[in-house]
Amino acid sequence: xxxxxxxxxxxxxxxxxxxxxxxxxxxxxxxxxxxxxxxxxxxxxxxxxxxxxxxxxxxxxxxxxxxxxxxxxxxxxxxxxxxxxxxxxxxxxxxxxxxxxxxxxxxxxxxxxxxxxxxxxxxxxxxxxxxxxxxxxxxxxxxxxxxxxxxxxxxxxxxxxxxxxxxxxxxxxxxxxxxxxxxxxxxxxxxxxxxxxxxxxxxxxxxxxxxxxxxxxxxxxxxxxxxxxxxxxxxxxxxxxxxxxxxxxxxxxxxxxxxxxxxxxxxxxxxxxxxxxxxxxxxxxxxxxxxxxxxxxxxxxxxxxxxxxxxxxxxxxxxxxxxxxxxxxxxxxxxxxxxxxxxxxxxxxxxxxxxxxxxxxxxxxxxxxxxxxxxxxxxxxxxxxxxxxxxxxxxxxxxxxxxxxxxxxxxxxxxxx
Amino acid sequence: xxxxxxxxxxxxxxxxxxxxxxxxxxxxxxxxxxxxxxxxxxxxxxxxxxxxxxxxxxxxxxxxxxxxxxxxxxxxxxxxxxxxxxxxxxxxxxxxxxxxxxxxxxxxxxxxxxxxxxxxxxxxxxxxxxxxxxxxxxxxxxxxxxxxxxxxxxxxxxxxxxxxxxxxx
Numbered sequence: 001x002x003x004x005x006x007x008x009x010x011x012x013x014x015x016x017x018x019x020x021x022x023x024x025x026x027x028x029x030x031x032x033x034x035x036x037x038x039x040x041x042x043x044x045x046x047x048x049x050x051x052x053x054x055x056x057x058x059x060x061x062x063x064x065x066x067x068x069x070x071x072x073x074x075x076x077x078x079x080x081x082x083x084x085x086x087x088x089x090x091x092x093x094x095x096x097x098x099x100x101x102x103x104x105x106x107x108x109x110x111x112x113x114x115x116x117x118x119x120x121x122x123x124x125x126x127x128x129x130x131x132x133x134x135x136x137x138x139x140x141x142x143x144x145x146x147x148x149x150x151x152x153x154x155x156x157x158x159x160x161x162x163x164x165x166x167x168x169x170x171x172x173x174x175x176x177x178x179x180x181x182x183x184x185x186x187x188x189x190x191x192x193x194x195x196x197x198x199x200x201x202x203x204x205x206x207x208x209x210x211x212x213x214x215x216x217x218x219x220x221x222x223x224x225x226x227x228x229x230x231x232x233x234x235x236x237x238x239x240x241x242x243x244x245x246x247x248x249x250x251x252x253x254x255x256x257x258x259x260x261x262x263x264x265x266x267x268x269x270x271x272x273x274x275x276x277x278x279x280x281x282x283x284x285x286x287x288x289x290x291x292x293x294x295x296x297x298x299x300x301x302x303x304x305x306x307x308x309x310x311x312x313x314x315x316x317x318x319x320x321x322x323x324x325x326x327x328x329x330x331x332x333x334x335x336x337x338x339x340x341x342x343x344x345x346x347x348x349x350x351x352x353x354x355x356x357x358x359x360x361x362x363x364x365x366x367x368x369x370x371x372x373x374x375x376x377x378x379x380x381x382x383x384x385x386x387x388x389x390x391x392x393x394x395x396x397x398x399x400x401x402x403x404x405x406x407x408x409x410x411x412x413x414x415x416x417x
Numbered sequence: 418x419x420x421x422x423x424x425x426x427x428x429x430x431x432x433x434x435x436x437x438x439x440x441x442x443x444x445x446x447x448x449x450x451x452x453x454x455x456x457x458x459x460x461x462x463x464x465x466x467x468x469x470x471x472x473x474x475x476x477x478x479x480x481x482x483x484x485x486x487x488x489x490x491x492x493x494x495x496x497x498x499x500x501x502x503x504x505x506x507x508x509x510x511x512x513x514x515x516x517x518x519x520x521x522x523x524x525x526x527x528x529x530x531x532x533x534x535x536x537x538x539x540x541x542x543x544x545x546x547x548x549x550x551x552x553x554x555x556x557x558x559x560x561x562x563x564x565x566x567x568x569x570x571x572x573x574x575x576x577x578x579x580x581x582x583x584x585x586x
Contacts, residue, residue, distance in 0.1 A: 041584050041585075042445060043585050045580060045583040070443045121480060121482045135505050136508055138509075139513070140569065143569050146573060146578045153504065185476040187479070187501050187503050214505075217476050272432070379434075379481075381435070383456045
């Protein structure tokens with residue numbers, strides 16, 4: 001019987017001929033990423049040996065630069081770990097820092113057919129590279145660092161066939177909000193993206209979709225490999241790889257079509273993205289206090305350029321805070337060179353350093369009681385970005401930028417045409 | 418792994434941030450338990466008695482990798498039964514030896530305060546109050562053995578791969 005992309009990688013890395021839904025498979029891990037939260041006192045257990053320092057990456061991203069002494073202490077513990085085991089791929093505060101999932105893209109850490117874990121839920125982001133990547137727990141990542149392997153439970157796979165082309169001011173985020181809004185959660189299931197519409201999506205756009213698949217509660221999210229993807233990876237790493245295609249007779253729980261040409265800007269209402277999307281017009285006029293563009297989902301150069309295109313020659317509305325967070329120092333440098341950062345700052349945006357920051361309610365833009373934010377970040381749970389009574393709407397960077405100008409939730413098509 | 422106790426019920430799509438909000442991140446695991454459901458059910462954590470059973474809704478535990486399952490365990494809950502569970506939350510349930518099983522229909526089979534009898538290994542869930550029984554999905558042997566060992570840390574401690582001391586347990 002044929003296998004899906006996830007099933008084929010599980011089989012290859014688990015030393016099996018076939019894998020079917022329901023199997024629990026122990027797999028070899030090619031890349032194991034630790035980040036600053038792992039080293040916080042309530043999470044950390046001192047590791048005495050590691051499987052292979054060359055397979056380990058250490059990133060500081062959630063609390064960068066350290067907002068308080070406890071975070072600083074965690075960073076110190078992380079630096080000691082790096083020193084003790086001679087980890088060379090270490091992304092401390094500085095030139096090579098960024099949000100881990102963006103660094104995976106910037107540095108080619110996820111190659112097609114490989115496995116990657118990190119104990120951040122949005123690690124499924126790496127699935128854009130035709131890689132089996134997923135978020136695991138803190139103890140899982142310590143186990144992985146020691147043993148170089150972990151267990152994965154194989155679920156059934158839902159296949160999305162993307163067709164057509166996105167219209168102006170409509171983005172991959174809207175495509176995701178469409179899927180989440182219509183089909184709800186995908187807990188215990190894998191999602192696989194393919195179809196003729198993929199070629200028209202940049203790698204960054206595809207990455208938004210795999211990153212956001214965590215919000216579907218998906219197990220693994222994978223894209224098929226194409227020339228654009230191969231070129232992206234080869235430009236960033238010398239590692240050899242072989243793309244994994246689903247078998248022609250792969251068994252899917254469902255195959256669903258998404259026509260990108262028909263999509264319009266969408267907004268998820270506060271508290272969840274599961275069955276919670278509305279056309280932007282339905283929320284027109286909703287007043288906002290803060291607008292946020294960034295995170296592992298939407299902090300790429302594409303996202304900053306799009307926001308800059310909306311904000312060029314315009315100003316953020318009085319009383320609104322627009323916070324823009326490039327997802328990595330590489331993205332930041334590129335957006336400085338292109339002029340996007342200058343445009344954003346001229347419009348009144350505050351640029352924060354690459355960090356998960358306020359996306360998780362950590363720092364750099366936390367919300368007060370009763371405040372309303374529209375965000376292009378990953379998650380809009382109750383209290384996610386601050387006080388439990390604050391409200392977080394989720395939309396594309398274009399919609400967030402348009403809303404920042406108007407001071408109320410607004411349709412980006414009015415600003416880009 | 419058999420438990421008999423009164424049940425608490427929560428709705429669908431309960432997320433990890435409700436169980437362990439960011440503002441509790443810097444606290445000790447013991448202190449973190451007081452924040453469980455503080456945003457959606459203030460005061461509830463103090464009402465839970467050791468051994469109580471939690472009946473979740475669909476897509477229980479969606480969200481982050483934070484050790485939310487550890488907080489539920491430390492709160493004194495014996496186990497979680499939900500129609501289906503987010504895979505990452507489930508991993509942490511295994512990691513921290515908090516039995517969590519999937520049982521279609523369980524959300525509709527119980528009223529809060531009913532007495533449940535849960536047999537984790539046999540994968541059976543009985544509503545003692547209403548006299549009904551449901552069949553749950555059995556936990557794979559490999560994962561049951563991690564739970565029986567007390568979770569990931571005791572396994573790694575035993576072989577000397579991690580230090581025996583730490584706040585995270």
